[in-house]
Amino acid sequence: xxxxxxxxxxxxxxxxxYNYSYNFTPGQWxxxxxLRDDGKVRFFVNGAQVGADWYLPVDITGSTEGxxxxxxxxxxxxxxxxxxxxxxxxxxIARWTSNFTVPTQAYEADSYTKLLL
Numbered sequence: 001x002x003x004x005x006x007x008x009x010x011x012x013x014x015x016x017x018y019n020y021s022y023n024f025t026p027g028q029w030x031x032x033x034x035l036r037d038d039g040k041v042r043f044f045v046n047g048a049q050v051g052a053d054w055y056l057p058v059d060i061t062g063s064t065e066g067x068x069x070x071x072x073x074x075x076x077x078x079x080x081x082x083x084x085x086x087x088x089x090x091x092x093i094a095r096w097t098s099n100f101t102v103p104t105q106a107y108e109a110d111s112y113t114k115l116l117l
Contacts, residue, residue, distance in 0.1 A: 020051040022050050029085075030045055030046055031046050031102040033096060035097070039055055040055060040056075041055075041056050042054070044100070070084075086107055087116070088107050088116050093112040
């Protein structure tokens with residue numbers, strides 16, 4: 001993902017807010033990964049975890065809220081200004097649970113992949 005501003009400082013999942021601090025530089029590409037494993041959520045930028053584990057023990061599979069990328073959850077604005085190269089949703093696997101080397105090849109679908117754009 002390439003960011004055009006530094007405003008991405010909050011993640012929202014089912015009305016649960018996670019604030020983090022990371023100094024994004026406009027015009028640079030970033031690999032972002034958000035993972036959930038046994039109620040723990042981790043956020044990685046370029047393979048390094050940002051902030052502490054975030055505990056989210058609620059079941060998010062029954063949520064009726066749609067997935068929103070690049071906008072506020074209610075569609076009221078705050079649009080993402082940048083570019084995205086790949087987006088993947090996986091179920092049944094935490095692809096990374098600690099710092100990792102960012103992949104250099106395009107993602108390929110596997111049995112855990114539910115969405116790959």
